[in-house]
Amino acid sequence: MSGVEGYMYPNEINLYWSVLIVLYPYITGLVAGAFILASLERVFNVTAVKPTYRLALLTALSFLIVAPLPLQFHLGHPERSPEMYFTPHSTSAMAMFGYVYLWYLMAVLTFEIWLDYRREIVLMSQKSKGLVRVIYKIMTLGSNNISERALHIDEKVSWIVTLVGIPSAFLLHGYVGFIFGSIKANPWWSSPLMPVVFIFSAMVSGIACVMVLYMAVTKLRGKTIDMKCVDTIAMYLFYTFIIDFSLEMLDLIHRIYEADESFRTLDFMVHTKLYFSQIVVQIIFGTLVPLLLLAITQLVKLPEIARKRMYAVAGALTLIGIFAMRWNVVIGGQLFSKSFLGYTTYKMSLVTKEGLLVAVGLTLLPLAILWVLVKLLPPWTDGHSAEGVAAD
Amino acid sequence: MGVFKDAGHLFRFLAIFVFLFIAFWVIRGFVVPKSFGKYGHYRAASIDEIAAHPLHFAGHEACETCHVDVANVKKDGKHAHVNCEACHGALQKHAEDPASLTPTxxxxxxxxxxxxxxxxxxxxxxxxxxxxxxxxxxxxxxxxxxxxxxxxxxxxx
Incomplete structure (x- = not known):
């Protein structure tokens, strides 16, 4: 049988979890990471990253809206998915996650964005015209109170929401790691470190995503990139990345030292089928190279243009590296036989329900949503805010 | 009272939550079958529905009441525990009325x-x-x- 080596059980030959299940933890991770970056400014008072605060929140919301879609495309009967909410089983991690997702969407992100933008929303509802005015009117929820005291209350409540949001973001992505880490039948996945590794890789990807987006969008808008802001984000990216990489190495060393009965099989897989995606893309180009670039920017005083380029390259490579990490976890965990005597191959389809085109579409969709959100709720702090747009 | 006045918009957002929560329970009331959860995490009425399905297999005891000769040959052989209908197919109709269906x-x-x-x-x-x-x-x-x-x-x- 082509693509199958050694002995595979019949139900292991075809992979059930496709590229869309790779995309799912990737997108969810971007949400959690972007939110945690936003919380830096709000809770930890890192004022340097203020220019990205709102962009980070909108990015998190855009990706969060798309996060369940890969799962819906994966399901044979997506219309049955609401049953998970209506009749949840306490042993179903997926059902419990459904509530975490709704909580995070409604009580954390939407609420925080609404609180933060309320002043602009009210002003826009008074200044804009036509359909846009109706949209802003709805968003005010019928309250035009933007008195100093009301905004002060918003500020306080928003702080609490962000504070609650941090453990929620950890829970959101920790769950995704839990889904894999708790599968005791699969030695590639089964590890209590998995949720922790997923959370830190989520933070890395989310921070890198907002940094790249901020730099790209600012350039497209013809504005000046706030280097103090980008330098600070890059510093946090570097530190988070070091923790993430250390945890992954800890997991690896633990596996090598433990060398249980699956080790030879997994080791062989990493040296053959996963060599390119794991060693080359994830570890070398997706981790070591960006870490090296970020380390240089921390250690050497470089001119602005060099730092910008290095941040852009490091950010893009980080995003590719974290995607490769998700790929290696999800796809890698299905390539070997439970008999430890054989390997199969993942053949990605192109135009099917779970094919490459759908995956590309679902990757681009959050950016389209973000574009709409940015139009509706401009996140810029450089004098081109919502009020500015309304006045134009 | 000033606090409540200036926090009024927060209650409006909370009202959306409450509305969605109530809507969820109302929809849940409609879509979750009444007998769900009576015995376990499934629809209890499904047991009666499944029980009402027409029978297709008669079971080897039914066959052996008439085909005693075959049963005697089979009981000491290697196929003693292979059910008759595993090879001959589902024959409830034949068991009910042997003349209505002659098995091939x-x-x-x-x-x-x-x-x-x-x-x-x-x-x-x-x-x-x-x-x-x-x-x-x-x-x-x-x-x-x-x-x-x-x-x-x-x-x-």
Whole structure:
């Protein structure tokens, strides 16, 4: 049988979890990471990253809206998915996650964005015209109170929401790691470190995503990139990345030292089928190279243009590296036989329900949503805010 | 009172939450079957629905009430625990009214290999053959008695 080596059980030959299940933890991770970056400014008072605060929140919301879609495309009967909410089983991690997702969407992100933008929303509802005015009117929820005291209350409540949001973001992505880490039948996945590794890789990807987006969008808008802001984000990216990489190495060393009965099989897989995606893309180009670039920017005083380029390259490579990490976890965990005597191959389809085109579409969709959100709720702090747009 | 006045918009957002929560429970009331959860995490009424399905299999006890001769041959053989309908097909109709349906005799050239064709996935001690070499297309019953397959002349088991 082509693509199958050694002995595979019949139900292991075809992979059930496709590229869309790779995309799912990737997108969810971007949400959690972007939110945690936003919380830096709000809770930890890192004022340097203020220019990205709102962009980070909108990015998190855009990706969060798309996060369940890969799962819906994966399901044979997506219309049955609401049953998970209506009749949840306490042993179903997926059902419990459904509530975490709704909580995070409604009580954390939407609420925080609404609180933060309320002043602009009210002003826009008074200044804009036509359909846009109706949209802003709805968003005010019928309250035009933007008195100093009301905004002060918003500020306080928003702080609490962000504070609650941090453990929620950890829970959101920790769950995704839990889904894999708790599968005791699969030695590639089964590890209590998995949720922790997923959370830190989520933070890395989310921070890198907002940094790249901020730099790209600012350039497209013809504005000046706030280097103090980008330098600070890059510093946090570097530190988070070091923790993430250390945890992954800890997991690896633990596996090598433990060398249980699956080790030879997994080791062989990493040296053959996963060599390119794991060693080359994830570890070398997706981790070591960006870490090296970020380390240089921390250690050497470089001119602005060099730092910008290095941040852009490091950010893009980080995003590719974290995607490769998700790929290696999800796809890698299905390539070997439970008999430890054989390997199969993942053949990605192109135009099917779970094919490459759908995956590309679902990757681009959050950016389209973000574009709409940015139009509706401009996140810029450089004098081109919502009020500015309304006045134009 | 000033605090409540200036926090009024927060209550509006909270009202959306409350509305969505109530809407969820109302929809849940409509879509979750009434008997769900009565015995376990499933719809209790499904048991009666499944029980009401028409029977297709009669069970070997029904066959053995009439086909005593076959039952006697089978009981001491290797196929003693193979149900009659595993080879002859579902025959509830025949059991209810033997005249209404006469079962067709299975073609042993294709039937037996379902279980006895060689496969690496089968246990080693399970009788398996490469049928193309073993019988060259001849029906298995040429040599083996299907109801008690060991050959009486002391040949292959």
């Amino acid at each position: 005799k299975p073609d042993t050239a294709t039937l037996c290999v379902r279980c006895h064709e060689y496969s690496a996935a089968r246990p080693k001690n399970f009788p398996q053959v490469h049928a193309a070499e073993h019988s060259t297309g001849l029906p298995c019953e040429t040599c083996h008695q299907p109801h008690s397959p060991a050959m009486t002349s002391g040949g292959a088991k």
